[in-house]
Amino acid sequence: MSRNQIQNKREQEKQTVSLMIRLYCSKKHGSKKALCCECETLRQYAVLRSDKCPFMETKTFCSNCHVHCYHPKMRERIREVMRFSGPRMLFHHPIMAIRHVLESRKEQRRLEKENESEN
Secondary structure, three states, X not given: OOHHHHHHHHHHHHHHHHHHHHHHHHHHOOOOOOOOHHHHHHHHHXXXXXXXXXXXXXXXXXXXXXXXXXXXXXXXXXXXXXXXXXXXHHHHXXXXXXXXXXXXXXXXXXXXXXXXXXX
């Protein structure tokens, strides 16, 4: 994967997480234009984690990564956002949601094959 492709993947991940946090914040905290302080802090943290990720070339999503670089409290917060926003993304950003489902299934199959070959 070229450096440009990795950077594009990184930017797409940051855009996706930002959209999910925005959706969460608008529905849960009533924020319409800007994120509340709590959600903006989470968004900045997630963007920083994506910027520093050494596995961007091979990983699909943070949840599938072998190394969890999120601080436990931040990891729980982002999980809450993902649980809430994930299903709603289908209505707000359908192409992004469908791409996510397809990539998740592809990654699950790859991990299953990897586990079978280890046993």
